Amino acid sequence: MSVISENIKKRRRELKLSQEKLAELVYSSKSKINRIEKGTKDITYSEIEIFAEALHTSPAKLCGFKRVDDDYRNEQSFDLPTLAELLKKRGFEVSVFATKEEAVSHVVSIAKRNTGSVGLGSKIGFDEMGLTRALEDSKIQFSHASEIHSNRDEEKKAINSSIFILSATGISFETAEIVNISANSRSIAGSLSCADEVIFIIGKNKVTSNLDNALKRTKSGYISQIASAYGYNTPCATNNESCPECDEPDRLCRTTCIYHRPPRGMINRVILVDEPIGY
Numbered sequence: 001m002s003v004i005s006e007n008i009k010k011r012r013r014e015l016k017l018s019q020e021k022l023a024e025l026v027y028s029s030k031s032k033i034n035r036i037e038k039g040t041k042d043i044t045y046s047e048i049e050i051f052a053e054a055l056h057t058s059p060a061k062l063c064g065f066k067r068v069d070d071d072y073r074n075e076q077s078f079d080l081p082t083l084a085e086l087l088k089k090r091g092f093e094v095s096v097f098a099t100k101e102e103a104v105s106h107v108v109s110i111a112k113r114n115t116g117s118v119g120l121g122s123k124i125g126f127d128e129m130g131l132t133r134a135l136e137d138s139k140i141q142f143s144h145a146s147e148i149h150s151n152r153d154e155e156k157k158a159i160n161s162s163i164f165i166l167s168a169t170g171i172s173f174e175t176a177e178i179v180n181i182s183a184n185s186r187s188i189a190g191s192l193s194c195a196d197e198v199i200f201i202i203g204k205n206k207v208t209s210n211l212d213n214a215l216k217r218t219k220s221g222y223i224s225q226i227a228s229a230y231g232y233n234t235p236c237a238t239n240n241e242s243c244p245e246c247d248e249p250d251r252l253c254r255t256t257c258i259y260h261r262p263p264r265g266m267i268n269r270v271i272l273v274d275e276p277i278g279y
Contacts, residue, residue, distance in 0.1 A: 002039050002231030003064035004048065009037040011055045011062070025054035039231060045123065060124050063229040065279045067205055078173045078207045080272045086176035091261045093269045100129040103201060103273045107131060107165065110269075111140050114196065116162025118142040121187030122201075125167050125278030131201075145186040155186050164190040165199045167278050169222050170214030171206050178202070178259040178270070179214040181223060183252040192263065199269045200259075203277025211258070219243035222279050223252050 012022050019033045026033075026047075035041035043051075045059070052059045084094040097103040108131075111118050118135065120142055126132050135142050144151075145158035158164070166187045170179040178200060182188050191198050208214045220243055224236035232250035236243055243253070262268035 003229045004043060004062055005037055005039040005231070007062045007064055008051055008055070011057055012037075015055060017055075022051075022054060026050050058128070060128060060279070063124070063225070065124065065225050065229070067276055067279060078204070078209075080204065080207075080274055083171075083173055083176060083207065084270075084272055086173075087270050090176050091268070092176075093267065094272065095269070096272045096274070098274050100203075100273055100275050100277060103271050104129060104131050104134045106271065107199060107201065108134050108138050108140070110197070110199065111135065111142075111163060112138065114163050116196065117157065117160075119158030119161030119164040119190050119195070120144050121158070121164060121166030121190050122278065125203075126165075126201075129201075129273075129277050131165075145190050159186065159190040159193050161190070161193075162196045163199065164193060164195040164197075165201065166191055168200055168202050168206055169218035170208055171202055172209070172211040172214045173207055174210040177211050177214070179211070179218060180257045180259075181215070181218040181253045182255045182257075183223075183226075185255040188255055188257045191257070191259075195266070197267045197269060198262075199271060201271045201273065201277060203273045203275055205276035206278070215256070216243070219253050225279060227252055 012019070019030045023030045023033050032041060036043055048059045048062055052062050055062070080096050084096050087094045095106060097106065118140060120126055120132070123144055143154045143158035143161065145155040166180070168178045169181050171177070180188050180191070208217050219236065227234045227237035227250070231237070232252065234248045234250050234252065235246050259268070
């Protein structure tokens with residue numbers, strides 16, 4: 001049984017809802033709810049969003065995602081202005097904001113200046129920080145190309161957008177190198193496409209002391225939580241303290257991209273936020 005299945009069942013019972021009542025709320029059937037709770041029926045991310053709304057919770061909570069600080073994540077406090085200067089030396093255009101709200105306002109202003117399309121390479125993180133809602137409120141059209149969003153037409157549109165916005169799975173304070181590790185490579189593809197601008201939004205929880213720890217943070221944190229949430233058959237799904245570099249068919253860490261410097265001829269903006277964003 002996946003973490004999602006367990007959490008849907010647990011939350012339904014907390015709200016004292018029957019399977020029949022939940023089925024009504026999510027426009028489904030009791031038999032499907034029963035199969036989802038038993039873990040015998042797969043559930044898409046769009047369905048998770050519907051369940052989250054019906055159960056008065058968030059997709060992240062249903063997925064069981066947690067922010068855990070440890071020695072390779074964020075045990076120490078890193079000075080973001082110093083990291084910004086290191087990134088600038090590598091050719092990135094950098095802004096530092098104290099809050100997610102300030103960062104969102106800045107990104108929306110950039111999107112308004114550009115008359116082209118907008119692609120997002122993150123789902124849960126950008127939903128939580130309020131970016132997707134802010135874009136919608138500003139009547140800015142956007143498409144998703146993320147790890148847990150599955151719509152090939154929309155993904156292609158996002159990857160070929162004029163502005164592509166994504167996060168990072170880790171960033172090294174020592175070397176100012178950005179890391180992204182992906183299962184389907186959609187967000188990585190968007191960041192390396194022909195976009196006019198690529199924007200990285202990186203919360204303080206993604207900053208690690210060095211490149212090795214940025215890689216470890218991803219594999220033993222972010223990737224392992226997705227594997228556990230969806231019940232994938234990988235070692236990290238049950239043991240998120242280490243990554244044995246498995247060869248399982250369900251393996252999620254399939255593509256690793258390290259951004260040493262912006263690709264030649266491409267504008268790369270990095271927005272550092274002194275608050276946690278994503279996982």
